[in-house]
Amino acid sequence: MPVVELAGVTKAYESKIAVNNLSLSIDAGxxxxxxxxxxxxxxxxxxxxxxxxxxDSGSIxxxxxxxxxxxxxxxAYLPEERGLYKKMKVIDQLVFFGELHGISPSExxxxxxxxxxxxxxxxxxxxxxxxxxxxxxxxxQFISCLLHDPGLIIxxxxxxxxxxxxxxxxxxxxIELKNQGKAIVFSTHRMDQVEKLCDAICLIDQGRAxxxxxxxxxxxxxxxxxxxxxxxxxxxxxxxxxxxEAENFSGHAQITLKPGADAQKLLHQAAAVxxxxxxxxxxxxxxxxxIKTVGGKANA
Amino acid sequence: MRNILLVAKRExxxxxxGRAFLLSTILLxxxxxxxxxxxxxxxxxxxxxxxxxxxxxxxxxxxxxKMRLQRKKESKTDVDIYAPVTAADRAHVDEQLxxxxxxxxLDVESTSTGIPTVTYTSPSAGDxxxxxxxxxSVDDALVKEKLTGSGVQPDQADALIKGVKVESFxxxxxxxxxxxxxxxxxxKGYVMAILLSMTTIIYGLNVARSIIQxxxxxxxxxxxxxxxxxxxxxxxxxxxxxxxxxxxxIWVFAxxxxxxxxxxxxxMTGNFEVHFSWVEAVLFPVYFVLGYFLYSSLFAGLxxxxxxxxxxxxxxxxxxxxxxxxxxxxxxVINDSNSVWSIAxxxxxxxxxxxxxxxxxxxxxxxxxxxxxxxxxxxSIWAVLWFSARLxxxxxxxxxxxxxxxxxxxxxxxx
Numbered sequence: 253m254p255v256v257e258l259a260g261v262t263k264a265y266e267s268k269i270a271v272n273n274l275s276l277s278i279d280a281g282x283x284x285x286x287x288x289x290x291x292x293x294x295x296x297x298x299x300x301x302x303x304x305x306x307x308d309s310g311s312i313x314x315x316x317x318x319x320x321x322x323x324x325x326x327x328a329y330l331p332e333e334r335g336l337y338k339k340m341k342v343i344d345q346l347v348f349f350g351e352l353h354g355i356s357p358s359e360x361x362x363x364x365x366x367x368x369x370x371x372x373x374x375x376x377x378x379x380x381x382x383x384x385x386x387x388x389x390x391x392x393q394f395i396s397c398l399l400h401d402p403g404l405i406i407x408x409x410x411x412x413x414x415x416x417x418x419x420x421x422x423x424x425x426x427i428e429l430k431n432q433g434k435a436i437v438f439s440t441h442r443m444d445q446v447e448k449l450c451d452a453i454c455l456i457d458q459g460r461a462x463x464x465x466x467x468x469x470x471x472x473x474x475x476x477x478x479x480x481x482x483x484x485x486x487x488x489x490x491x492x493x494x495x496x497e498a499e500n501f502s503g504h505a506q507i508t509l510k511p512g513a514d515a516q517k518l519l520h521q522a523a524a525v526x527x528x529x530x531x532x533x534x535x536x537x538x539x540x541x542x543i544k545t546v547g548g549k550a551n552a
Numbered sequence: 553m554r555n556i557l558l559v560a561k562r563e564x565x566x567x568x569x570g571r572a573f574l575l576s577t578i579l580l581x582x583x584x585x586x587x588x589x590x591x592x593x594x595x596x597x598x599x600x601x602x603x604x605x606x607x608x609x610x611x612x613x614x615x616x617x618k619m620r621l622q623r624k625k626e627s628k629t630d631v632d633i634y635a636p637v638t639a640a641d642r643a644h645v646d647e648q649l650x651x652x653x654x655x656x657x658l659d660v661e662s663t664s665t666g667i668p669t670v671t672y673t674s675p676s677a678g679d680x681x682x683x684x685x686x687x688x689s690v691d692d693a694l695v696k697e698k699l700t701g702s703g704v705q706p707d708q709a710d711a712l713i714k715g716v717k718v719e720s721f722x723x724x725x726x727x728x729x730x731x732x733x734x735x736x737x738x739x740k741g742y743v744m745a746i747l748l749s750m751t752t753i754i755y756g757l758n759v760a761r762s763i764i765q766x767x768x769x770x771x772x773x774x775x776x777x778x779x780x781x782x783x784x785x786x787x788x789x790x791x792x793x794x795x796x797x798x799x800x801x802i803w804v805f806a807x808x809x810x811x812x813x814x815x816x817x818x819x820m821t822g823n824f825e826v827h828f829s830w831v832e833a834v835l836f837p838v839y840f841v842l843g844y845f846l847y848s849s850l851f852a853g854l855x856x857x858x859x860x861x862x863x864x865x866x867x868x869x870x871x872x873x874x875x876x877x878x879x880x881x882x883x884x885v886i887n888d889s890n891s892v893w894s895i896a897x898x899x900x901x902x903x904x905x906x907x908x909x910x911x912x913x914x915x916x917x918x919x920x921x922x923x924x925x926x927x928x929x930x931x932s933i934w935a936v937l938w939f940s941a942r943l944x945x946x947x948x949x950x951x952x953x954x955x956x957x958x959x960x961x962x963x964x965x966x967x
Contacts, residue, residue: 299949302776302777303776303777304773304777304949305949324777324778327777329773329774330774331770331773331774333770333773335770335773335774335775336769337562337566337766337771338769339566339570340566348558348562349774349778352555352558352775353778354554393774396774397774
């Protein structure tokens with residue numbers, strides 16, 4: 253049973269169609285990447301999933317049921333812009349969010365303290381939010397949306413503002429949550445993180461889903477036309493008519509082959525003029541697929 | 553309902569704990585006391601310490617006027633008499649007026665009709681206090697001159713001119729008469745009206761500022777994934793309103809405690825003798841709550857269309873105009889609290905809280921007028937809330953720029 257199911261969802265604001273006939277499905281225990289250039293319709297889609305706005309047409313099902321506000325009690329939403337009460341003490345703020353999610357103040361406090369210890373931020377609990385750094389506020393925001401043990405976690409740019417150490421810490425927590433069977437949706441501009449963490453993606457452009465499916469399947473559906481060669485000697489082989497594009501960084505070459513070109517033939521040509529230390533045919537990265545799919549206009 | 557109460561509780565707790573609440577609770581009454589204290593003390597010396605000259609061809613009348621001008625010791629008025637007046641005297645007085653060493657010249661010229669021609673020349677254009685004193689003194693002096701001319705003894709004439717003091721009483725509904733003090737009653741109504749207008753506006757704007765801050769900090773994005781926009785708005789209005797009510801109750805109890813002390817009780821006599829009825833005690837919080845909800849719900853909707861507090865300032869005249877209008881009607885209301893204008897203004901929802909308390913200063917209006925005024929306020933709160941909730945629902949998620957009027961109209965249609 254999918255945790256989130258969008259079927260033909262459309263949302264328009266006056267003459268602008270923000271989301272156009274979007275369908276997607278997210279399962280429990282799945283990390284799902286919602287990708288797309290700025291203004292593609294990601295935030296509009298998320299806002300409909302969390303009940304902030306209502307679709308003009310199409311349907312949204314959460315936890316196997318048509319959308320109802322009660323389902324929101326099982327959802328966590330971490331928006332792109334961090335929203336915290338700046339003048340409030342961190343612990344008071346976390347207890348307030350816990351209470352809004354129906355947890356008693358004492359239980360909220362206990363859970364907030366446990367999470368704070370785990371995210372190594374327990375010393376900040378008695379401080380005012382405005383006294384914390386952006387990264388620390390990010391962790392507090394993260395805790396605030398996990399207090400009620402949600403089944404669906406939706407995050408917009410969850411890694412922004414985090415240093416590499418804290419980003420790794422957050423990644424570990426997300427993987428743990430996924431392994432507990434929670435569905436995690438995140439929208440990000442960091443393709444390396446999507447590639448590392450996501451099981452499935454949906455690429456939206458101009459409100460439409462232009463690419464969707466499991467990351468592995470998407471990547472393998474693209475031809476392996478990229479070759480990385482590390483060599484010593486002549487770079488003459490880079491002039492081969494089978495090569496569409498080549499970049500040479502002093503013995504490290506990134507090559508794109510022409511359609512139908514024979515990589516083995518290129519390897520022989522290279523080996524004839526240089527010592528080859530590495531000759532690897534690689535899949536296109538998600539970033540390349542992204543750029544190729546949205547026509548290079550993406551700034552995501 | 554649970555979310556409304558939680559949001560209200562958070563607003564209440566955060567604002568009560570804040571430094572601004574503590575400061576305003578203490579400073580506002582102190583500021584009031586200072587303003588009224590300074591006003592009262594300065595009124596005691598109004599028109600005193602003047603240096604005047606009387607020029608007349610009737611020395612007896614001039615002396616009589618001088619005596620009356622100096623009758624009250626606190627008036628501290630120096631009066632030079634030039635009677636009979638010469639051309640040289642006039643030139644000298646003109647020089648003094650030009651140099652502002654003389655505050656004014658009263659020219660009294662007897663005529664054949666028996667009623668003198670009186671003119672007053674002063675370097676100041678707006679000295680109406682002295683003008684009033686001069687008129688009264690000239691009138692009294694003339695009457696005394698006529699009376700003594702008709703054979704009345706001077707001391708008898710003085711006694712007649714002195715007149716009688718009218719003691720005023722107010723008839724209560726139960727037929728009992730209580731001593732009334734118009735000035736004290738006026739000030740009581742005036743202070744309560746000001747307090748009411750200030751608190752409703754301050755807390756109404758407080759709601760607006762809070763909405764803009766939450767919009768700027770993007771907290772709405774999180775909150776809306778948990779609670780409905782209507783719950784957030786209702787919680788905020790209730791929470792901030794409860795803060796205002798708490799502040800008023802603190803002032804009422806602190807005021808009652810201060811008045812109850814023997815030192816304060818001894819001072820509360822004469823013009824300071826005020827009585828508060830249970831009607832006022834009940835209606836003050838009622839009108840505060842109604843006024844607060846009217847202004848705060850209006851400002852909540854408008855704040856949702858703004859991006860910054862500077863943009864919100866554009867709308868502050870909406871709160872100020874009803875207050876100006878109410879205080880512009882103050883003389884009408886005091887002179888006749890049951891006139892058509894007074895009644896109509898007390899039915900006009902934006903002015904109702906202020907006008908009602910100004911009216912109550914002189915006379916408690918009939919029950920049906922309270923009922924109509926409160927009923928109309930509730931209706932207008934409902935209408936404003938309807939309008940504001942629509943703006944709020946969409947406005948809090950709109951970022952980037954202040955909404956234009958056509959956009960606002962579209963938001964209202966959409967939601």
